[in-house]
Amino acid sequence: MEEDDFNPEVVKRFMFVNRKAPYGTVYALESLETVLISAAFDQDVSVVFADDGVFQLKKGQDTPGINMKNFSPTFRALDGYDVEKLYVEKESLEARGLTEDDLLVDVEVLSSKELSKIMAAQDVVISN
Amino acid sequence: MLHTVNKSPLERNTLESCLRLAAKGSAILLIEDGVYGALAAGQAAKEIGKRKADLKFYALGPDLAARGLSESPLVDGIEIVDYEGFVDLAAEYEAHQAWL
Amino acid sequence: MAYQLNGTTVEADEEGYITDISQWSKELAVLIAEDEKIEMSDDHWEVVNFLRDYYEEYQIAPAIRVLTKAVKKSMGPEKGNSQYLYELFPYGPAKQACKIAGLPKPTGCI
Secondary structure (H helix, E strand, O other): OOHHHHOOOOOOEEEEEEOOOOOOOOHHHHHHHHHHHHHHHOOEEEEEEOHHHHHHHEOOOOOHHHOOOOOHHHHHHHHHHOOOEEEEEHHHHHHOOOOHHHEOOOOEEEOHHHHHHHHHOOOEEEEO | OEEEEOOOOOOOOHHHHHHHHOOOOOEEEEOHHHHHHHEOOOOOHHHHHHOOOOOEEEEEHHHHHHOOOOOOOEOOOOEEEOHHHHHHHHHHHOOEEEEO | OEEEEOOEEEEEOOOOOEOOHHHOOHHHHHHHHHHOOOOOOHHHHHHHHHHHHHHHHHOOOOOHHHHHHHHHHHHOOOOOOHHHHHHHOOOOHHHHHHHHOOOOOOOOOO
């Protein structure tokens, strides 16, 4: 590793890529927890929702019937954790018949092409 | 035969395989992430439509609600059932195939 | 571990965070605070109530940095600073206040 990997002054670009639906598997919740923890390190964090990951942000989730915790309100706390870059892939939304109005937080909807550029500029990409 | 499908059709080909192999007169119950397959706007809608005449389709209500899909338009003819309805289906069809 | 309150047992994890948030009451909060050597004042209650509202809205217990910022926004800079919060909760405002508020251990707590 380069020496600057250990330098706390160096801010790196971290991107978390969420591609899984919530509840069916534990990936979505674990990724969210990882994002919250990583926010403590003052890095440049962004979160991407693509493929079935866009379902994580669907409004109106109501989980008592399946006896699981509804963690979707926590996405609204990300702003307070200074995680402000939330990207949603336009193609994934459209393939699922969703629009920005169906989502419970403000996001930036990007085409695959635009997202690809941002992804390529990251130092670390953590994918689920 | 009662078939249950618990994977999203956009992530796995589980529903596709089930639709290909389920025999006429069977019931297909979408559960867990499988309920995404019930969305009218989804890409599975067309394939479900093709087999509507010889299969019965159900989706589990609590799984739709958890995912924020209670108000979303579903494919025509899909009936929403609760856990009791799940039990009734299991009793009615005797054999059960779980597509995982 | 567990807390005993009016003849009922409230289960908690090994660090003293109650496991079922619905079992929380003001009386229980006072009891947990005693265990933490804290006598609850209006200032303590203000922070504990704030945390409960935060949890209700976001379903997580905030990290200290996030708590401080949110308190500052809601109650002003004289309370939204770590010195004030540490005076109230000397062993870590987020951890101790969350425990008293009946919340899980803060997320993003390192």
